[in-house]
Amino acid sequence: TSPEFYGKIITTRTYQDRLDTIGHVREAGINVCCGGIVGMGEAREARAGLIA
Numbered sequence: 001t002s003p004e005f006y007g008k009i010i011t012t013r014t015y016q017d018r019l020d021t022i023g024h025v026r027e028a029g030i031n032v033c034c035g036g037i038v039g040m041g042e043a044r045e046a047r048a049g050l051i052a
Helices: 003-009 015-027 044-051
Strands: none
Touching: 003 015, 003 044
């Protein structure tokens, strides 16, 4: 989900925690492929934020 809507969906870690994890995985030489889930109550603007 988008950074603005993330806290309403995930409460165990922050959006920045997720970005940090992805960074650590990349630093370890592992290719990363990420996506998102839409349709969980976010506004259109939040959906646009996910792909921006």
